[in-house]
Amino acid sequence: xxxxxxxxxxxxxxxxxxxxxxxxxxxxxxxxxxxxxxxxxxxxxxxxxxxxxxxxxxxxxxxxxxxxxxxxxxxxxxxxxxxxxxxxxxxxxxxxxxxxxxxxxxxxxxxxxxxxxxxxxxxxxxxxxxxxxxxxxxxxxxxxxxxxxxxxxxxxxxxxxxxxxxxxxxxxxxxxxxxxxxxxxxxxxxxxxxxxxxxxxxxxxxxxxxxxxxxxxxxxxxxxxxxxxxxxxxxxxxxxxxxxxxxxxxxxxxxxxxxxxxxxxxxxxxxxxxxxxxxxxxxxxxxxxxxxxxxxxxxxxxxxxxxxxxxxxxxxxxxxxxxxxxxxxxxxxxxxxxxxxxxxxxxxxxxxxxxxxxxxxxxxxxxxxxxxxxxxxxxxxxxxxxxxxxxxxxxxxxxxxxxxxxxxxxxxxxxxxxxxxxxxxxxxxxxxxxxxxxxxxxxxxxxxxxxxxxxxxxxxxxxxxxxxxxxxxxxxxxxxxxxxxxxxxxxxxxxxxxx
Numbered sequence: 001x002x003x004x005x006x007x008x009x010x011x012x013x014x015x016x017x018x019x020x021x022x023x024x025x026x027x028x029x030x031x032x033x034x035x036x037x038x039x040x041x042x043x044x045x046x047x048x049x050x051x052x053x054x055x056x057x058x059x060x061x062x063x064x065x066x067x068x069x070x071x072x073x074x075x076x077x078x079x080x081x082x083x084x085x086x087x088x089x090x091x092x093x094x095x096x097x098x099x100x101x102x103x104x105x106x107x108x109x110x111x112x113x114x115x116x117x118x119x120x121x122x123x124x125x126x127x128x129x130x131x132x133x134x135x136x137x138x139x140x141x142x143x144x145x146x147x148x149x150x151x152x153x154x155x156x157x158x159x160x161x162x163x164x165x166x167x168x169x170x171x172x173x174x175x176x177x178x179x180x181x182x183x184x185x186x187x188x189x190x191x192x193x194x195x196x197x198x199x200x201x202x203x204x205x206x207x208x209x210x211x212x213x214x215x216x217x218x219x220x221x222x223x224x225x226x227x228x229x230x231x232x233x234x235x236x237x238x239x240x241x242x243x244x245x246x247x248x249x250x251x252x253x254x255x256x257x258x259x260x261x262x263x264x265x266x267x268x269x270x271x272x273x274x275x276x277x278x279x280x281x282x283x284x285x286x287x288x289x290x291x292x293x294x295x296x297x298x299x300x301x302x303x304x305x306x307x308x309x310x311x312x313x314x315x316x317x318x319x320x321x322x323x324x325x326x327x328x329x330x331x332x333x334x335x336x337x338x339x340x341x342x343x344x345x346x347x348x349x350x351x352x353x354x355x356x357x358x359x360x361x362x363x364x365x366x367x368x369x370x371x372x373x374x375x376x377x378x379x380x381x382x383x384x385x386x387x388x389x390x391x392x393x394x395x396x397x398x399x400x401x402x403x404x405x406x407x408x409x410x411x412x413x414x415x416x417x418x419x420x421x422x423x424x425x426x427x428x429x430x431x432x433x434x435x436x437x438x439x440x441x442x443x444x445x446x447x448x449x450x451x452x453x454x455x456x457x458x459x460x461x462x463x464x465x466x467x468x469x470x471x472x473x474x475x476x477x478x479x480x481x482x483x484x485x486x487x488x489x490x491x492x493x494x495x496x497x498x499x
Contacts, residue, residue, distance in 0.1 A: 010036045012425070013123055013145035015369065017041035017103050018048015020402040020414045021151035022090050023069050026097035027418035030071070032425055038143070039099065040125055042108040042157070042369065046094060050087040052157060055181040055358075057207025058083035061199040061314055063234075065241060065257045066265070066409035069093060073254035079238045080316045107141065112148055113374040114397055119434035119499070121148045121398065146434075149421060150401040151414075156366035163361055165195075167338035173355045178204065179363065187356050192218045193344060195336075196360030197225035199313050204360060206319040209328035221329045222352055224344065228303045228333060229310070233286055233318035262412065262479055269407045269477075272307035279307045290321035300331040308407060367464060368401060385465045387449060388438035388495065389486055390475045391417045393465055397437035397499075400424075405477055406450060412479045416486045427491045433498045438472075445469040 012028060014021050017039050025039050045051050050058075060067050064081045068074035072093050076085055094100050107125040114121050123143040131137045160179035168175065176182060178200050192208055194201050201223055210217025241257035248256065272279045280302075287301045303310075315321070323329035334346040343354040373380040375396060385393040390413070391400050402417045404410025424436060449464040467475045472495055476482060492498070 007122075007142045007144055008038070009144045010038045011145065012037040012147045012149060013121065013143055014039045014149045014151055015109050015371070016048060016150070016152035017043075017046040017094075017105075018151065018153065019050065019067075019086075019090055019411060020153065020404075020417075021048070022046060022094045022099055023411065023414050024149060024151050024402065024418045024421070025099040025102060026069070026093055027071070027415075027422055029097050029099065031422040035425065037102055039103045040107040040109055040123075040143070041103055041105050042152075044105050046100075046103060046105075047087045047090055048153065049155075050083050050090060053083060053178065053181070054183070055178040055200070055204060055207075057203045059203055059316075060086060061203075061311075062409035062411075063238065063261050065238065065254065065261050067411050068254075068258075069411060070258070070415045072096070073250050075250075077237055077242065078316070079234065079236060079241075080314060109369060109371045111372045111374070113377060114399070116376050116397070116435075119146065119398070121145050123148065147398045147400075147421075147425060150368045150371070150399070152369035152371075154365050154367060154403055156364040157369075159364055160359075161362040161364045162359055165336060165339060165359070167340060169339075170341055171339045171343075171354075171357060172341040173343075173357060175357045175359065177359045177361075185356075187218050188216045189219050190355035191343075191353050192221045192356045192358065193224050193352050193354040194221060194358045194360050195224045196358075196362070197223065197227070197229040197313075198360065198362065199311070201225070201360040202229075202231055202313045202315055202320050204358060205329050206315070206323040209323040209326075211326070211328065217328065218356075221323070222332055222354075223329065224332045224334075224336075224346075224352065225300075226333075226335060228299075228301050230283055230303055230307055230312045231287065231301060231320060232283055232312055232314050233290060233321060234314050234316060236316035262408070265408050266478070266480060269308050272312075276306040283307065287321065290318045290325065292325050295324075300333050311406060365464070373399075382465050383463055386438075386440050386444070386446065386473050387465045387467050387475065389420070389472045389482075390467070391420065391486075392438050394438045394440035397435040405479065407477050408479055413482070416479075416482050420486050424491055428498070431498070435499045436496045437499075438495055439497045440468075440473075444473055447474075450475070 012035055014024050014037060021039055028035060028037055059082045060080050063079045064074040064076060106128045109123060109125045111124040112121050121144060125141045127139050127141045128136050160177045187208060194204050205221050205223045208218045209221040238257060244253035244256055284297060288297045291297060332352060334348050337345045337347045343352045345351045367382055380396060385395060387393060393399060400421050402414050404413040428436060446466040447469055448461050449467055467473055
């Protein structure tokens with residue numbers, strides 16, 4: 001590692017070596033090979049989410065033909081791939097584009113200040129080292145860059161969300177949060193209660209409810225939810241995609257399958273927004289078909305909100321429903337009254353016996369990894385900024401961030417952001433410009449950053465930037481629309497100011 005007391009400079013500094021950061025670096029190295037860059041990663045390994053989460057069954061909740069990068073075909077057969085396979089894909093991408101040698105690990109970016117006169121960011125990172133005694137020490141390291149690109153997602157990687165759970169300290173068994181899954185946790189033959197109903201919970205339940213303890217399965221797994229979520233069974237493999245692989249060149253088959261899946265996801269979302277009743281009934285029919293006759297579908301799988309008002313959970317080949325039908329798993333819907341020594345009691349009097357409790361209760365949002373932004377020494381209040389094309393912020397020069405869609409694959413948006421940033425950097429070079437900043441029109445009405453009712457969004461919405469009522473400040477959550485406006489739209493659009 002270079003000396004921590006010496007400032008290091010690069011043209012582009014990328015924060016985060018997860019799916020977004022590796023994709024950004026790969027695109028930058030392909031499109032602008034003359035640009036110097038570095039990737040600062042706070043963890044000791046690349047992979048981001050796919051390296052952090054180690055709970056049983058961890059997998060994607062978007063199909064891999066859209067979660068994969070546009071420039072690198074997904075070669076696996078699973079439509080919803082397991083976490084280890086996705087991690088291998090990310091690492092393989094980094095190796096293919098020589099990104100590995102540009103990543104600096106164990107560096108947590110804590111502050112970044114833009115100097116308008118120098119047209120340069122000064123970035124402060126905390127670097128963690130092991131000391132001779134086996135402990136760790138933290139030093140500060142300074143970087144400067146012409147362009148700062150935040151690819152750290154929007155989750156707090158240190159702490160998951162844990163609501164108030166009355167009496168939890170009385171429980172005599174093991175309590176774990178999926179974000180911090182302990183290595184070697186023994187649950188074979190034990191009674192497990194998974195609290196939650198989102199993507200993590202519907203993944204954990206069938207993964208832990210294997211047919212027998214000899215195979216590592218729990219004695220029984222109960223998914224305890226306060227209210228139901230839409231759960232949509234989907235094929236575990238993309239048969240059309242696999243068929244296209246046999247008759248088309250790899251890149252062509254990948255492109256066709258990718259667009260097919262984009263179209264399917266877009267149509268489902270649009271139909272959910274326009275005709276929620278028929279979509280709700282369709283999902284119910286699919287659920288009922290996979291559950292035992294007489295199962296109380298409306299008690300456990302009928303949400304109070306409309307389809308896609310929150311993110312919909314996908315289960316490959318209906319594995320959650322198959323585990324329930326086999327009697328290895330069950331769903332309890334109700335409110336917790338209190339925990340006791342042997343489990344949890346609900347307000348309706350039901351008592352759920354448990355040896356292990358998994359709090360799949362969600363995540364916390366943390367914009368830009370908690371980095372403090374400032375411009376010419378003045379701190380930036382994120383809630384006072386407005387998002388430009390959902391990837392830059394008003395009043396902050398030469399800064400971009402990558403946040404994916406809530407209604408489609410994260411990587412679809414990440415790819416578009418990467419393409420745009422490369423086009424923007426090329427535009428600056430071609431015209432002898434040093435900086436670009438979105439200039440906000442004060443007449444444009446403010447709207448919440450995300451029009452999304454998920455708990456993790458609602459808990460943090462007041463601390464996030466705003467979006468505007470009109471484009472390019474309006475967040476469309478529509479990939480086809482963004483292909484036109486982000487991939488093909490003019491860089492000099494009258495909103496970006498260049499200096």
